[in-house]
Amino acid sequence: MRITLKVWRQKNAATPGRMVDYRLDDVSEDMSFLEMLDVLNESLIAAGEEPVAFDHDCREGICGMCGVMIDGVAHGPEMTTTCQLHMRSFSDGDTITVEPWRADPFPVIKDLVVNRGAFDRIIAAGGYISANTGAAPDAHAMPVPKADADRAFEAAACISCGACVAACPNGSAMLFTAAKVTHLGSLPQGQPERDDRVVNMLHQHDVEGFGGCTNIGECTAVCPVGIPLDTISQLNFDLRHALGRGH
Numbered sequence: 333m334r335i336t337l338k339v340w341r342q343k344n345a346a347t348p349g350r351m352v353d354y355r356l357d358d359v360s361e362d363m364s365f366l367e368m369l370d371v372l373n374e375s376l377i378a379a380g381e382e383p384v385a386f387d388h389d390c391r392e393g394i395c396g397m398c399g400v401m402i403d404g405v406a407h408g409p410e411m412t413t414t415c416q417l418h419m420r421s422f423s424d425g426d427t428i429t430v431e432p433w434r435a436d437p438f439p440v441i442k443d444l445v446v447n448r449g450a451f452d453r454i455i456a457a458g459g460y461i462s463a464n465t466g467a468a469p470d471a472h473a474m475p476v477p478k479a480d481a482d483r484a485f486e487a488a489a490c491i492s493c494g495a496c497v498a499a500c501p502n503g504s505a506m507l508f509t510a511a512k513v514t515h516l517g518s519l520p521q522g523q524p525e526r527d528d529r530v531v532n533m534l535h536q537h538d539v540e541g542f543g544g545c546t547n548i549g550e551c552t553a554v555c556p557v558g559i560p561l562d563t564i565s566q567l568n569f570d571l572r573h574a575l576g577r578g579h
């Protein structure tokens with residue numbers, strides 16, 4: 333395939349960025365999107381130019397590091413991570429635009445790499461339990477109703493990629509925060525901090541500069557693991573409950 337790339341290049345946070353065009357003439361449809369960027373970078377390095385900086389780690393859809401906007405959509409045309417997106421989703425002759433996540437709380441570090449430390453600080457504000465769980469117990473040792481276990485497992489699938497923020501017109505991280513609150517709040521081990529957790533995590537969410545949720549739903553439309561919008565309803569339920577108890 334012949335592909336034209338329009339890639340956001342930005343030396344660092346203090347320098348203005350710009351789109352730069354690159355042409356690739358031998359892209360296999362079996363390449364992942366990141367492998368295609370690897371090929372671009374090999375050619376840039378061979379030409380003595382600076383390679384395009386982009387984040388990645390597992391390349392298995394697990395770590396959530398590889399987020400970029402592709403043709404204006406978080407992670408591109410498939411509901412998956414960028415590392416799991418393949419070039420067969422594009423056509424010979426396509427022009428593809430690649431940009432970093434767009435959100436003030438995710439400042440650009442370089443090219444396509446953004447600083448998602450804001451997510452770490454939201455987690456630090458409440459994404460933990462204090463219960464001593466001891467050694468790994470048998471799965472059935474602590475009775476958890478099936479519906480609660482399913483709810484927790486669904487929310488725990490969040491890989492903290494940030495696509496929900498990048499897609500949201502409000503730059504809200506409510507889906508991410510709701511996934512963490514719902515994951516721990518659905519389980520017995522998460523109950524001691526349940527009220528403090530939702531209050532403190534949402535406070536940090538706002539401190540970081542993320543916007544509020546107005547039920548637009550762009551977040552779930554791009555979430556690679558399918559965290560549902562009603563997870564935010566659970567967060568709001570927990571918040572009302574916590575505030576009603578004087579938190």
Ligand code: SF4
Nearest residue numbers: 490491493494496555
């Ligand atoms: S809720 Fe979905 S889109 Fe948002 S950070 Fe988690 S996995 Fe990524």
Ligand code: FES
Nearest residue numbers: 391395396398415
């Ligand atoms: S590199 Fe880990 S999810 Fe893509």
